Amino acid sequence: MDDDERRYEPRALEQKWQRIWAEERTWEVANPGQPGHRSDKPKAYVLEMLPYPSGKPHVGHLKNYSIGDAIAHYRRRNGFEVIHPMGYDAFGLPAENAAIRTGEHPRVSTERSIAQFREQFRAWGISIDWTREISSHTPEYYRWTQWIFLKLFEAGLAYRRAAAVQWCPTDATVLANEQVVDGRCERCGSLVEPRNLEQWFFKITDYADRLLADFDLLEDWPDNVVTMQRNWIGRSEGATVVFRCEQLELDFPVFTTRPDTLFGATFFVVAPEHPDLERLAAGCANSDAVREYVAAAMRTSTGERAAESRDKTGVALGQTVTNPVNGEQIPIYVADYVLMEYGTGAIMAVPAHDERDFEFAQRFGLPIRRVVAAASESEGQREAPLEAAFVSHSEHDVAINSGQFSGLPSPEANRRILDWLGESGRGERSVNYRLRDWLISRQRYWGCPIPIVHCERCGLVAVPEAELPVPLPEVDDYKPKGKSPLAGAEQWVAVECPSCGGAARRDTDTMDTFVDSSWYFLRYLDADNGEAPFSAEAADHWMAVDQYIGGVEHAILHLMYARFFTKALADIGCLRVQEPFTNLLTQGMITRDGAKMSKSVGNTVSPATYVERYGADAARTYVCFMGPPERGGDWLDEGVEGVYRFLRRLWTLAVEVEQRTERGDSAQLAGAAGPARDLLIKTHWAIEKATHDFDRGFQLNTVIAATMELVNAAYRCKNGLYDSPAGAAALRFATATTASLIFPFSPHLGSEVWEMIEGGRVWDQPWPRADPEILSVERFELVVQINGKLRDRLSAPSGSDRDALFELARASPKIAEQLADKEIVKVIAVPDKLLNIVVRG
C-alpha cells in the first residue's frame, strides 16, 4: 500500500466508524418485552445532563459527553447493557429573547440549534441510542410535562397562592427563590423587586425531610453538592413559642432555635408584611409612621433589604406582648430585618445573644439582659455590660438570670424550659426550613403551558387528560409586558370550562423550564409511549440512573428539583425508586487563559475547529487527559496537539506491526523472554492500571497516561522484537491492548487499530484483564534504608521474610559500611518492598 494512504487521517477513519455504528445501530438497547431485550445482562444507565441547545456545542459539552461516553463504553465492555440516550432542554429564555430581537420564532432557532448539536454529537462519535432522543419543546414531550403537572395538582402538590414573589424587571417574569442570586436575577443580573402576585407553586417543602434523609440512599455524590443541598434546605430544630398581646387578644407564635434564651427576650419584632400588622398599628399613636415604614419596606428591593452593612431600622408599635416564661410585657416593633418568609414572620428578640437583635437594641436603646454565660466566667464577668452579643453553642454554657432555671447547663435548661412551656400549652418543639416552595409560573412565551382553566364559577379547573397537550399557541408578539405573551392569543385563551361548560380562560403562564428537565431521564426510557409519560415496566427496569454526569452549577436547582419530582412521582405511584441519580460526577469547568470562556472576552474555544483539525478522538481524549474529571483545567492548543501526536504514534505503530508480524501467533507469548517479556509485563501493568483507575472514581487522565506509557515502551523495544516470534507476538498484544484501552476515549482509532491487528469489533470484546501471574515477579528490587534514608537497592527474591532480607542487606558492601560500629535498634520490613534498619551511634 502507498505510504500516503497509511497516514493517520482522522476524518476518513472517524467517518467510517460513525457510518458503521449508525448502520448497525450499535448503541441501541431494547426495553423489557421488546425484541432484542437483553435480560441476561445487568443494566447500567449512564446519563449526562441534557444540553440547552443554543448555537453550537462548546467545550463544556465536549468534556461532559466525552467523560460520559468513556464511562458508557467502559460499562458495556464490563458486561453491562448500557442505556445512553440524548435529548434537548429546548424551552427557555435565551431563544425567546433572541426572538424578540430578530423576529425569528424561537422554535425555528431552537430546532436549528438542535440539528447542530445532533450533528456534532455524531461527529464526536458519542455512543448514543438515537431511538430515544427527546426534546422538551415538542408537543409529544410537553404533553407529559402537563400530565405530570395535573397529577401534582390532584395530589395537592401544585397549588396557586398569592405571595410576595421576586420579580425580574428585565426579563419581566417572576423567578424561583433558587434563581435569585445576591438579590439579582441569576440570568440577566437585574435587581429583583418584590411583588405580591398569585402564582403556581410546587410543594417541595413537604419533601424537605425526605430530601435530607435520602442522601443516605445515594452511593457516590460529591460532598460539596450534598452540603450545598443541605444548606439550601436549611433544616433547623427548635421550638414554637407563643407570645400573647393582651390588649388585642392576639397570639403571636414565634420560632426559635434557642428556647434557653427566652428569659432574655426584651422586645418583639414583626416583619413589615405581617398580616396582623394593620390591627397592631390601628390603635397606636404611631400608626402613620408604621404605615410609612411598611410602604418604604415594600419598595425596597429584596437584595437591598438583605444587605448586611445596612443599619437596622424599625418603628415601635406602642403595643406589648407577654413573655410566656416570666409574664413580662415587652414592646413590639416592626422592622424589615425580620423576614415574613421564614418562620412565622415574627421573632422574640434576645439582644444579649443574637447579633441582629443586639444591633437593633443598641440603636433603639432597648434593654440587653444576659441569660447565658460560659461556665468559666466569673460573677463579675457575667454582670459586666456586653460589648457584643454573646452567641455560643457550647455545652459548657450555663443559664443565668433565668428564674428557676438559673444555674442549669444550657442544654438542660433548653429541655426543661421546653417541657415546662409544653405543659402549659405555650410552646412546643418544632422544625423550620429555609427551603421555600418552588415557584414555577413564568410570564413568558417559550415554555410549557400550564394546563389549567380559570372559571369564574368553578375556580381552577384541570384540563382533562384526554385534551392534552394544551398546545403552545402562536403569537405575534413575544415581548413580555408584565403578563405572559400567551395572553395575546385570544382565541386560545377563551375556552369552555371543562367542568361547567361556561366561558372560561386558560392559564396564560408557562412553566419554569426546570420543570421540563426534572423528569426527562424518565422519558428516555420509553420515548415513544403515547399512553403515558413512561411505562412502569421500563422505569422499573432502567431506573435509577447509575451514573449521572454534569456541571456543578446545577448542584442545587436541577438536582434538587429532579430529586423532588422522583419522590413525588413515586408517591403518585408512577415510579418505584426514591432517588433518580445513584452516582453523580460533577465535572470541572474548562477555562481559557485562566478565565471563564465568554463571547464578550473572546476566549471561546469551538470544539468543531479542533475536531476538524485533529479529529474527534484527539479532542475527546484531550479533555479527559487534562486532569481528573471533577477538576477544571485550562484549554491549551498544545495539549490537544500532544494527544494528537500520541494517537498518531499509536496509528504508526499499528501499521508497522500489522505489516511486519503475522496474526494468530499469540501462543508464542508464553515463551517470551527478555525485552519481549518486559513488554508483555508492561502490557499487563497498563491493563491493571487502567482498570484500577477507571474503578476508582474515573481517574480518566491516568488511564490515558497508562496507554501512553505502553506505547512509549513499545516504541523503545520494537526494532529488536520483530525478528523473534515471541517478540512479534508481544508487540501485537501490546498494540491491540492499547487500542482496547484507549477505545473509551478514542473510539474510532481504537476500533480501527483493533480491526487491523486482531480483526473484528473492539466494542464486542470484554474489557481486558491483567494476568496476576505475569505481574507477580520472582525477584523484586529491595530498598534498603538506614534510619529512613535510602542507602542501597538490591535484588531480592519475592516473599522473603524479614530475616532473609536483613541478611541480604548486611551482605551489601554499602550497607555493611554504614552499619559498622553502629548498634542496630530495630529492623522494619515491608514485604516485597523495603527494609529499614534503625541504628544508634
Added chain:
RNA sequence: GCCGGGAUGGUGGAAUUGGUCAGACACGGCCGACUUAAAAUCGGCUGCCCCCAACACAGGGCGUGAGGGUUCGAGUCCCUCUCCCGGCACCA
C-alpha cells in the same frame, strides 16, 4: 461570619491511600539524529543547590504554602497559621 474543597517543577497534573532517593504522563524548553534546509518524525536531557578550572562520572545537601508534632519512615495522619477557589448568609 458559617460550610465545603484546595495549595506539589516553568505549566497541567502523578504518587497503587503511611513505605523504592517525590515529580508518572503530557505541555513548554534545551540538545542530537534524519534533511541542501525547514517542518514533521525518531532519540536524549530537563526540581533547586553544593563539591569541580571545566566536562563527564560519582558523591553530598535541600525540596510537596508556613511553623510545630506523631512515626523506624509523612506530599499522605494530628495541631496552629497564611493564601486561593466554590457555596450559603439579617433564616431567628
